[in-house]
Amino acid sequence: MERPIDVYTDSYSQSVEFYIPAPHRKLVINISGGADSAILLWMLIKYCEKHIPDAEIHVITCANVVKGWYNAKWATTVLDKVLELTGTELIKSHYTYFTDDQRRQELNETEKLITKIHGTTVAILGTTQNPSVDVEHLREGRFEARDEGHGRPPYRNLSPEVLRWQPWMNIDKRFIAYLYNHFEMMDKLFPFTRSCEQESRHNKDTPSWMTTHCGECWWCKERQWAFGKY
Numbered sequence: 001m002e003r004p005i006d007v008y009t010d011s012y013s014q015s016v017e018f019y020i021p022a023p024h025r026k027l028v029i030n031i032s033g034g035a036d037s038a039i040l041l042w043m044l045i046k047y048c049e050k051h052i053p054d055a056e057i058h059v060i061t062c063a064n065v066v067k068g069w070y071n072a073k074w075a076t077t078v079l080d081k082v083l084e085l086t087g088t089e090l091i092k093s094h095y096t097y098f099t100d101d102q103r104r105q106e107l108n109e110t111e112k113l114i115t116k117i118h119g120t121t122v123a124i125l126g127t128t129q130n131p132s133v134d135v136e137h138l139r140e141g142r143f144e145a146r147d148e149g150h151g152r153p154p155y156r157n158l159s160p161e162v163l164r165w166q167p168w169m170n171i172d173k174r175f176i177a178y179l180y181n182h183f184e185m186m187d188k189l190f191p192f193t194r195s196c197e198q199e200s201r202h203n204k205d206t207p208s209w210m211t212t213h214c215g216e217c218w219w220c221k222e223r224q225w226a227f228g229k230y
């Protein structure tokens with residue numbers, strides 16, 4: 001049986017069709033501890049609880065030395081909070097891999113490993129699109145592969161059996177702020193996320209390391225632009 005498509009639209013006319021096509025039910029999602037993947041995980045659980053009660057959700061996180069492994073800590077915090085908020089039993093595993101840098105190739109390899117171990121057939125990423133280049137202060141330092149017109153559809157095949165789903169690929173971070181407001185998660189979940197990508201060698205947080213937003217890196221500026229706060 002086909003499953004419903006939930007359509008969300010923000011006040012900037014950005015729109016997302018949210019659904020997992022049948023018969024897929026074993027899913028792997030990458031979470032970083034950031035705001036984009038956190039709300040995606042929460043929405044994914046809500047969708048599955050309603051429409052795919054026999055779903056299995058596997059979670060992966062990349063933690064690297066350059067960023068002081070903060071993703072390991074923050075992704076765990078996000079997952080903890082999402083488990084508390086939803087009470088779900090659909091989460092079956094959380095794998096964190098530690099590496100010396102942040103490489104897309106390693107993420108791909110880890111997804112393949114989860115597919116091999118758990119039979120997952122949808123690999124989910126919460127990557128958003130860059131703000132328009134008209135936003136002058138966010139032009140410099142952006143990751144250009146995320147620019148508008150990158151040509152990546154939300155759904156595509158990674159292999160004949162495995163789908164890649166990037167639901168946020170064609171919307172910018174203002175849409176993520178809209179979702180937090182729409183689902184009343186701004187106080188419940190947003191404060192448990194961290195988007196800062198400051199390198200650990202510059203971090204001065206005490207007593208606990210890598211806990212605040214630096215306010216200076218590109219990712220902090222994007223978060224401030226979209227949410228009006230860190």
Ligand SMILES: [Zn+2]
Binds near residue numbers: 196218
């Ligand atoms: Zn920062």
